[in-house]
Amino acid sequence: MTNPFDPVVVGTDGSEVAARAVTWAGDEAAHRNRPLRIVHAVEPWAPASPMLPPAVPPAALCEAGRRILAAAHRAARERHPSLEVTSELLVRSPGAALREQAEGAFEVVVGHRGKGGFASLLLGSTGLHLAGHVPGPVVIVRGEPAWAGGDVIVGVGPATVDEAVLDHAFEAAALRRARLRVVHGWRLPMITDTGYPIDMRDAEDTVRWELHRATAAQRKLHPGVEVVEDVVRGHPVAALAGMSHSGCLVVVGAHSCTGLGALRLGSVGHGIVHHAHCPVAVVRPRS
The missing domain is CATH 3.40.50.620 (HUPs)
Known part of the structure; x- marks a missing residue:
């Protein structure tokens, strides 16, 4: 607290x-x-x-x-x-x-x-x-920012979600009465290690379900927040920057590995700071 x-x-x-x-x-x-x-x-x-x-x-x-x-x-x-x-x-x-x-x-x-x-x-x-x-x-x-009037966007990876990052994003969305977009960017190979092709639709559905499960606790705390899970094939910086056009805040974690395509903080952080079209909040994870 x-x-x-x-x-x-x-x-x-x-x-x-x-x-x-x-x-x-x-x-x-x-x-x-x-x-x-x-x-x-x-x-x-x-x-x-x-x-x-x-x-x-x-x-x-x-x-x-x-x-x-x-x-x-x-x-x-x-x-x-x-x-x-x-x-x-x-x-x-x-x-x-x-x-x-x-x-x-x-x-x-x-x-x-x-x-x-x-x-x-x-x-x-x-x-x-x-x-x-x-x-x-x-x-x-960044830019000509408005405190409210767009989506709050949080970049996460199901395996590395941090409660501090989600708490900040959900609270920001609740204060603004804004929709929260939970975004995961990925770049998967088209085939598995065994040589079989990946069913991309099934893979995306699995990730989306994992995102839903990862945010379950915050959904209960903020039942009035509309939440949308976005699973985007492509570079995580491009995914977050593109969505920031309609956003009022982007929230990312200050991890050594963000979970967004397993890129290091410097790469994702620099990309979002330079290319986002709205303010960016970098949140330190809880130890």
Whole structure:
């Protein structure tokens, strides 16, 4: 169970992409009845010598950061007047700042690109590593996102389904009153090891039944959520990215092996972050 007072944390660098992330995070916090925390990181200057402590950033950068935070804070309160909003300027590297903030957060939200800092962090291996190691979900906001108004899409494999990933997806769908699409992408050989052809229809029916069984517990907890199982022949990234056109959120797990075609996190995570048409939530599995 998460603490109901844990905030939704969003990083901003003042870019338009970051502003959309702040808007999405504010909607998320308001619908979940959680506070919103907006943070901006200012890199400390490197010391002239390794033996010296880092120098403080120049006052101009700190002042610019405060203006960025003030604008984001004002926009969030105008959109949700009753929302509890706090903001903080952090003298840290963006990665260190996000890891620090994530320890006491329900989830961390960032834009998919920007002028630097938080918004550029999640485009490479650093962000995917962060998503797998911080306690809560990491949400990468893409495009012109709407918090609701489309399907919630979760990528799973029947043999590797994690309850934390499904719980997040079902809860997100219930909050949005959205349909949940449970997606499994696969690429099977046309024949078995014994040389006999595979009955693709039977194979797909078997996988779909396994997906239904894997989500049985969450269906009982969320009886009002409409669930559709999609078994897609093809690359899992292509399957999820294609469905994200009609989605409001894609949820994937931060596993070493996602279960979507047995691809490693880096491959699937990078693909979805770069090609999804809606926000992507990367959820750490329960240990």
